[in-house]
Amino acid sequence: xxxxxxxxxxxxCKSGTSVKIECRSLDFQATTMFWYRQFPKQSLMLMATSxxxxxxxxxxxxEKDKFLINHASxxxxxxxxxxxxxxxxxxxxxxxxxxxxxxxxQHFGDGTRLxxx
Amino acid sequence: AxxxxxxxxxxxxAEGNPLTVKCTYSVSGNPYLFWYVQYPNRGLQFLLxxxxxxxxxxxxxxxxxxxxxxxxxxHLKKPSALVSDSALYFCAVRDDRTPDTGRRALxxxxxxxxxxxx
Numbered sequence: 190x191x192x193x194x195x196x197x198x199x200x201x202c203k204s205g206t207s208v209k210i211e212c213r214s215l216d217f218q219a220t221t222m223f224w225y226r227q228f229p230k231q232s233l234m235l236m237a238t239s240x241x242x243x244x245x246x247x248x249x250x251x252e253k254d255k256f257l258i259n260h261a262s263x264x265x266x267x268x269x270x271x272x273x274x275x276x277x278x279x280x281x282x283x284x285x286x287x288x289x290x291x292x293x294x295q296h297f298g299d300g301t302r303l304x305x306x
Numbered sequence: 307a308x309x310x311x312x313x314x315x316x317x318x319x320a321e322g323n324p325l326t327v328k329c330t331y332s333v334s335g336n337p338y339l340f341w342y343v344q345y346p347n348r349g350l351q352f353l354l355x356x357x358x359x360x361x362x363x364x365x366x367x368x369x370x371x372x373x374x375x376x377x378x379x380x381h382l383k384k385p386s387a388l389v390s391d392s393a394l395y396f397c398a399v400r401d402d403r404t405p406d407t408g409r410r411a412l413x414x415x416x417x418x419x420x421x422x423x424x
Binding site: 193195198223230231232233235238280282284292294295296297298299300302 | 352355357396
């Protein structure tokens with residue numbers, strides 16, 4: 190079945206560092222990928238929709254310059270947290286769905302735990 | 307706009323007993339409904355979905371869910387709970403108004419923590 194791979198799993202870095210997270214669809218081409226953020230004991234909040242070959246669509250309240258999204262190919266989307274600060278610490282999860290198969294569920298990466306010191 | 311409500315933050319059940327995790331939804335069109343499970347520090351794993359057809363949907367690991375249009379509910383059930391079922395469960399919805407191009411994100415409920423006691 191469809192698989193989404195996310196890397197890295199854990200990141201611990203100093204404040205002010207920029208961090209890149211990769212999301213790959215392993216056996217299908219994803220024209221659209223989704224980036225979510227999850228705070229402890231809370232639900233997933235959609236941050237942005239990543240569109241291959243065009244600009245990402247950000248949800249209200251999400252800073253575009255803070256969370257840079259690049260969907261350079263049909264199997265890869267990246268989320269870069271620029272100049273990260275402790276308040277950016279969170280669990281980030283990507284997902285995608287095979288557009289070639291109708292009514293299929295979204296498949297999720299295993300998430301990236303980001304800790305900013 | 308679409309929304310999902312999971313009224314219970316936590317459900318406790320003894321191993322071997324039946325379990326129910328509640329979910330109600332609101333969409334403008336017809337709902338596509340999903341249940342996912344999340345283990346600590348992991349992404350979400352798909353359990354089951356309702357798109358159309360039979361109201362009772364069977365999924366992975368012995369879970370099932372019943373779609374009730376009049377009550378706008380999609381409760382998750384399992385006849386006999388296992389300790390290994392302890393995890394965080396999310397209900398999610400997407401409406402059918404747009405073409406199924408893979409471009410619509412899901413709206414998630416707040417999650418329900420299931421604790422199965424030995």
